[in-house]
Amino acid sequence: MDPTQDKVIESLLKAVSRTSMLAEGSDPELDATLQNIRTNLSKSQSPEVLQKTLQTLEPLVLRYDEQRLARAQTFRAQLLELIDSIDNLPDTQMSTKAKKQLEADIRKHWQSVSSWPELLAQSIQLVTNTLKQPPRDTKNASLLGRFFRRKSDHNLAPKSDSEIMSHVSHTLAALLANITLPDMYRDQLMDIKNALTGSKDINHLPALLDEVINLIMVAVGKTQEDLTLYLSQLNEQLASINASILANYKAQRSMSSTRKDLGETFQKHVDSTQTEVRNATDLNDLKSLIDERMQTITEAMSQFQDKMQNQEKHAAQSITQLKNKVSRMEQDATELRTNMQQKIAQALSDALTGLPNRAAYQEAIFPLLTSAAQVKQPLCVAVCDVDHFKRINDTWGHLAGDKVLRIIPRQMQNALNKESLIFRYGGEEFIIIFPMTSIDNAYQYCEKVRQAVENTPFNMNGDPVSVSISIGIAQFDGKESHDELFGRADKNLYKAKEEGRNKVIHDN
Numbered sequence: 001m002d003p004t005q006d007k008v009i010e011s012l013l014k015a016v017s018r019t020s021m022l023a024e025g026s027d028p029e030l031d032a033t034l035q036n037i038r039t040n041l042s043k044s045q046s047p048e049v050l051q052k053t054l055q056t057l058e059p060l061v062l063r064y065d066e067q068r069l070a071r072a073q074t075f076r077a078q079l080l081e082l083i084d085s086i087d088n089l090p091d092t093q094m095s096t097k098a099k100k101q102l103e104a105d106i107r108k109h110w111q112s113v114s115s116w117p118e119l120l121a122q123s124i125q126l127v128t129n130t131l132k133q134p135p136r137d138t139k140n141a142s143l144l145g146r147f148f149r150r151k152s153d154h155n156l157a158p159k160s161d162s163e164i165m166s167h168v169s170h171t172l173a174a175l176l177a178n179i180t181l182p183d184m185y186r187d188q189l190m191d192i193k194n195a196l197t198g199s200k201d202i203n204h205l206p207a208l209l210d211e212v213i214n215l216i217m218v219a220v221g222k223t224q225e226d227l228t229l230y231l232s233q234l235n236e237q238l239a240s241i242n243a244s245i246l247a248n249y250k251a252q253r254s255m256s257s258t259r260k261d262l263g264e265t266f267q268k269h270v271d272s273t274q275t276e277v278r279n280a281t282d283l284n285d286l287k288s289l290i291d292e293r294m295q296t297i298t299e300a301m302s303q304f305q306d307k308m309q310n311q312e313k314h315a316a317q318s319i320t321q322l323k324n325k326v327s328r329m330e331q332d333a334t335e336l337r338t339n340m341q342q343k344i345a346q347a348l349s350d351a352l353t354g355l356p357n358r359a360a361y362q363e364a365i366f367p368l369l370t371s372a373a374q375v376k377q378p379l380c381v382a383v384c385d386v387d388h389f390k391r392i393n394d395t396w397g398h399l400a401g402d403k404v405l406r407i408i409p410r411q412m413q414n415a416l417n418k419e420s421l422i423f424r425y426g427g428e429e430f431i432i433i434f435p436m437t438s439i440d441n442a443y444q445y446c447e448k449v450r451q452a453v454e455n456t457p458f459n460m461n462g463d464p465v466s467v468s469i470s471i472g473i474a475q476f477d478g479k480e481s482h483d484e485l486f487g488r489a490d491k492n493l494y495k496a497k498e499e500g501r502n503k504v505i506h507d508n
């Protein structure tokens, strides 16, 4: 084959293989097929094998779409039920206009997964506004009491906080059950569910709802939609590229058969000329015979040249088309990658403190543990928890609590070196990873952090307030699981709390 074509096809196959990697992670069977495509591409460049593999991709993409539709239908039903159940509560007045508008939005956008977080946020907003309205006739009914008494239950006693939270937890769990979450979010999801069922304080509800929305946005938001769209485009592109490869192979075959035809035509003329020259008796006859033969050969040559020129032109055009397709695919892949990176960055950072969040911690810790074990270098994990934080909230309000949570990481950063990684693990809990650091050094850094927080003059409504944190540290032993390591650090944090707080404790 022509070396230029070889190169084009090679870079094409590379692009196909690279772009198929981007679609990974959305469906296990799809993953398996994409893996299969990559294996086939690396083993063989035969268009037949490529075509066969591509045919298996299409039904999987279609199935993925069907599943997405079913999930969206359930999501729509759950959302409408949530709104109706709040509208049917006693003593509540949901704005008819807002309700109608929201229902219209749901009807319009329910199929677009990227609109789910927005629809959910709007629903929560409507619910909150409705519940904030003063009761129509029962002035003294509590917010929660109103939340869970049906309009027909006017004379019944308000339900307890735990019943209310269990109702909320049920509705949100049903919503969460309809989204596919990657494995790394499993713990976070479990924590949200536990918090919903475990907490009796209505003040926690907005933060938990935020987390639910965030989780939905992270897990099935725009990224998934981009991915689905991209998968169908990828499928089309792969099919058309495959067709171009086949056409090129055919053109190659046809060019070599044209050359063969010319060779045969020459041979035939040479053979018959030789015989006729041998049998010729007259010089003039011989001269005109040779003239005639030369004429025929010149015509055959010029026909051959025309045919070859056409075929070469055709081949050059199809190579240009192939090149364009490859560069379009590469461009799409780059855009998608940038888009995904932005989404991932958003999903991995905590809105209040700007620190990397719990999901970011999960992503960071496992590779660090693997490499610490491989290169036999120490690594420590510290779990930090603000002392009596509930008191700060209860005394000066949640906004003051939030301010403390924003200031503490800055103090931590000042006390630590560049290599240490700080995460907001949740609530008033922070994690520090100390790569390549022994327990003694990690302890010294944590002591600095503890002192920095203790010496920070926090100011609440003009009053100076002292805040402290307790820290538990553990050093990775090179073999244990992450849970074991984390468990030891957490146990040390617990000891620090038990021993009076404002302390750093590590394993001996």
Ligand SMILES: Nc1nc2c(ncn2[C@@H]2O[C@H](COP(=O)(O)OP(=O)(O)OP(=O)(O)O)[C@@H](O)[C@H]2O)c(=O)[nH]1
Residues within 6 Å of the ligand: 204, 207, 352, 385, 386, 387, 388, 389, 390, 391, 393, 397, 398, 399, 400, 401, 402, 405, 426, 427, 428, 497, 501
């Ligand atoms: N302001 C604010 N408070 C939060 C946030 N996340 C969690 N909290 C509160 O943090 C408090 C944590 O309280 P607890 O777990 O009882 O612990 P604590 O009061 O810090 O006591 P110890 O840990 O035993 O020292 C709860 O009141 C939560 O409502 C947040 O983002 N902002």
